[in-house]
Amino acid sequence: MKNLTHKGVEDIVPYPPGKPINELEREMGIKDSIKLASNENPLGPSPMAVRAIIDNAHELHRYPDGNGYYLRSKLSQKLGVPFDQIILGNGSNELIELLTRTFLSAGEHVVQAYPTFLVYEKMVKAAGASITSVPLSNFRIDLRSIIKAVTPATKIVFINNPNNPTGSALSNKEMNEFLREIPDDIIVALDEAYIEFATDKDVANGLSLLNKHPLLFVLRTFSKLYGLAGLRIGYGFGSKILIEYMNRVRQPFNANTLAQAAATAALDDDDFVDKTLKTVRDGIDYLYRALNEMRIEYVPTQTNFFLIKIPQAGRRIYDLMLKEGVIVRSMDSFGLPDYIRINAGLSGENERFINTLKKVLEKQASI
Numbered sequence: 064m065k066n067l068t069h070k071g072v073e074d075i076v077p078y079p080p081g082k083p084i085n086e087l088e089r090e091m092g093i094k095d096s097i098k099l100a101s102n103e104n105p106l107g108p109s110p111m112a113v114r115a116i117i118d119n120a121h122e123l124h125r126y127p128d129g130n131g132y133y134l135r136s137k138l139s140q141k142l143g144v145p146f147d148q149i150i151l152g153n154g155s156n157e158l159i160e161l162l163t164r165t166f167l168s169a170g171e172h173v174v175q176a177y178p179t180f181l182v183y184e185k186m187v188k189a190a191g192a193s194i195t196s197v198p199l200s201n202f203r204i205d206l207r208s209i210i211k212a213v214t215p216a217t218k219i220v221f222i223n224n225p226n227n228p229t230g231s232a233l234s235n236k237e238m239n240e241f242l243r244e245i246p247d248d249i250i251v252a253l254d255e256a257y258i259e260f261a262t263d264k265d266v267a268n269g270l271s272l273l274n275k276h277p278l279l280f281v282l283r284t285f286s287k288l289y290g291l292a293g294l295r296i297g298y299g300f301g302s303k304i305l306i307e308y309m310n311r312v313r314q315p316f317n318a319n320t321l322a323q324a325a326a327t328a329a330l331d332d333d334d335f336v337d338k339t340l341k342t343v344r345d346g347i348d349y350l351y352r353a354l355n356e357m358r359i360e361y362v363p364t365q366t367n368f369f370l371i372k373i374p375q376a377g378r379r380i381y382d383l384m385l386k387e388g389v390i391v392r393s394m395d396s397f398g399l400p401d402y403i404r405i406n407a408g409l410s411g412e413n414e415r416f417i418n419t420l421k422k423v424l425e426k427q428a429s430i
């Protein structure tokens with residue numbers, strides 16, 4: 064019998080999504096649980112986006128604008144990037160896939176840091192290409208070692224800045240040096256899903272790197288800052304030639320009507336953006352203070368989430384917290400079994416997380 068698929072797909076481990084709240088409550092027979100596991104916006108979706116969804120619902124008998132005219136125009140205006148250097152995706156996840164589908168052939172090679180966002184490796188393997196994962200150095204992406212891992216077969220390098228799951232970020236200087244050194248014929252995919260949360264002014268920003276490398280592709284999303292994860296809308300910008308090829312492969316209606324309308328409206332929702340950034344920053348400050356008092360180590364972040372080192376196996380604490388209705392992310396699938404990852408929630412959620420962690424750790428210590 065023929066092989067059903069190729070070795071790359073055989074090797075893929077299914078993505079472990081954070082448990083949806085209703086699934087958890089059903090399984091555990093509990094109510095009022097909180098989820099701090101998927102780096103979502105705790106305030107809900109942008110209200111201006113919600114209004115745009117309602118206003119545009121009567122257009123659903125029509126196919127979406129396959130050119131994404133209004134959203135791309137607005138992004139072009141806001142970012143100062145030419146219209147034809149912007150592409151939309153069904154979440155930035157789709158753009159990761161579109162990039163690998165457009166440019167990678169079987170036998171070619173990709174470099175990424177490890178641990179990082181799990182979807183890059185999945186898509187590379189699905190394309191039949193190979194991947195080298197370069198370990199982080201002290202929780203930071205090691206750009207020197209990434210350059211050393213480049214071979215003549217290397218086609219794409221994925222850099223996630225700030226990096227998920229560590230929250231650490233590369234500086235403008237570091238990224239400039241990297242782009243100077245990396246060969247011109249390698250595509251640099253710079254995933255900035257969390258860039259808007261960075262507080263350090265030195266953190267690299269794809270917008271200022273655009274003309275520093277001939278094959279740069281920057282990915283961003285409406286899922287986090289704008290609270291639209293369930294709608295699936297992201298965008299990419301970068302070298303014109305990359306966007307041109309990706310548009311050949313792209314499904315014509317990949318960004319749906321409501322997603323385009325909502326994202327366009329969200330870009331004007333300054334109040335919501337300010338409120339989100341304040342909620343996240345206040346939340347992270349509170350969580351740092353509480354963990355310091357508990358003498359629990361964590362990895363300082365430039366995003367809306369961070370890693371916490373747990374005195375016992377992270378997976379065990381994850382299970383115990385789940386029973387208490389607090390959903391966090393265990394890090395075994397990222398190769399960090401002693402850690403859990405949480406995102407900043409509302410203040411009451413953050414307090415409940417800390418109180419539950421105390422309770423669970425005390426219970427464990429007394430066993």
Ligand SMILES: Cc1ncc(COP(=O)(O)O)c(C=O)c1O
Pocket residue numbers: 101102153154155156157180223227254256283284285286292295296297
């Ligand atoms: C680093 C990173 N990139 C991309 C994504 C995907 O975002 P989207 O919802 O736009 O597909 C995520 C989602 O968690 C992420 O953490």
